[in-house]
Amino acid sequence: MPTDEEAEIAGGESPEPTPSVDPPATGSEEPPVAQELGRVERPPADRFQGKRRLLLVPLMMAPPPDLTEKDSEPQAIYDRYWDQVRIQVDALASAMGGLHRIYHESVMEGGEAGMAYLEMADPNASALARVRFLAGATLEATEDINLISESLDLQRCLMLPLTNEEVATRLQQWLAESTRSRYDYIASQIDQTLQPDETGLLLIGERHQVQFPADIEVFYVAPPALDEYRRWLQNWAAAQQRAAEAGMETEWASDGEDSSDQLI
Numbered sequence: 685m686p687t688d689e690e691a692e693i694a695g696g697e698s699p700e701p702t703p704s705v706d707p708p709a710t711g712s713e714e715p716p717v718a719q720e721l722g723r724v725e726r727p728p729a730d731r732f733q734g735k736r737r738l739l740l741v742p743l744m745m746a747p748p749p750d751l752t753e754k755d756s757e758p759q760a761i762y763d764r765y766w767d768q769v770r771i772q773v774d775a776l777a778s779a780m781g782g783l784h785r786i787y788h789e790s791v792m793e794g795g796e797a798g799m800a801y802l803e804m805a806d807p808n809a810s811a812l813a814r815v816r817f818l819a820g821a822t823l824e825a826t827e828d829i830n831l832i833s834e835s836l837d838l839q840r841c842l843m844l845p846l847t848n849e850e851v852a853t854r855l856q857q858w859l860a861e862s863t864r865s866r867y868d869y870i871a872s873q874i875d876q877t878l879q880p881d882e883t884g885l886l887l888i889g890e891r892h893q894v895q896f897p898a899d900i901e902v903f904y905v906a907p908p909a910l911d912e913y914r915r916w917l918q919n920w921a922a923a924q925q926r927a928a929e930a931g932m933e934t935e936w937a938s939d940g941e942d943s944s945d946q947l948i
Contacts, residue, residue: 732780736900737883738874739776741769742890743789743809744913751920758920761913766808768907773812776903777883783816785877785884787826789870789892794825809887816885824877826886831866838862867893874900 744765747758777783788809791798799817802810817823838859846852870888875897878884888894896902 732883732901734881736878736880736897737780738878738896738900738902739773739783739883739885739905740902741773741809741812741885741887741905742910743806743887744890744910745917746808747920758913758916761909761916765907765909765913766812768909769905770812772905772907773885776905777816777885780883781881782883783819783821783885784879784882785874786813786816786821786823787870787874787884787886787888788813788823789826789888790832791823791826792829792832794823798823798825806887813885813887821885822877824873826870826873827866828869831862831869835859835862835866863893867895870894871896 744762747762751758773783788798788802788806790805791802793801799810799814802813802823813821813823838855842852842855842859846855870892871894874884874886874894878900
């Protein structure tokens with residue numbers, strides 16, 4: 685379990701968001717519940733002086749293009765989420781004296797090279813990062829190419845149908861070790877680059893397992909549209925699962941009829 689504080693910021697309509705202390709949403713833990721800003725008192729400005737601060741923005745999977753052609757709602761919620769994230773990050777960075785460092789999972793180079801990759805890989809995150817980058821914030825290399833490629837290759841291997849249980853178990857163990865090393869590296873990069881009295885921005889998946897240094901105060905950015913999009917994503921995934929199960933049942937029934945015909 686993380687030992688740092690993680691404050692959750694919610695209610696993107698307010699120009700002066702105020703953090704409240706809450707544990708991070710990492711691993712298999714449930715994400716923190718959003719609170720309305722109007723119910724939380726603004727902390728004194730000197731609370732942040734001399735400390736290392738990190739704004740954590742959860743990356744959500746974009747709705748599939750073939751789905752948005754049929755239903756515009758998920759894309760509208762997704763776009764609203766990023767609009768609210770930008771409002772909250774801007775307000776928080778202003779309250780904390782500016783934004784100094786930017787971190788994004790899968791970014792292996794800092795500076796302009798990293799920005800070029802980010803613009804290709806994640807348009808919404810890059811739009812948020814570019815404004816701060818042009819204002820003077822430093823985009824840091826966040827990942828190690830060997831660690832991230834190892835994790836990706838192992839995930840691909842485990843997507844294949846495996847017939848040997850021991851092989852599957854060893855691959856799972858290897859993936860767990862690789863994933864732990866990857867997140868340890870991200871934590872190390874943040875620890876080495878984020879200086880006292882600086883504010884950083886980390887964009888990373890909700891199920892990350894990064895263990896932040898104890899002296900970094902982490903603020904979980906959770907605008908109202910986050911819960912809305914989570915609900916849509918859960919419903920969509922459940923519908924996909926039901927469709928897949930129905931397809932399998934149809935295939936089995938068809939196979940059974942073919943076998944009966946052969947017996948006759």
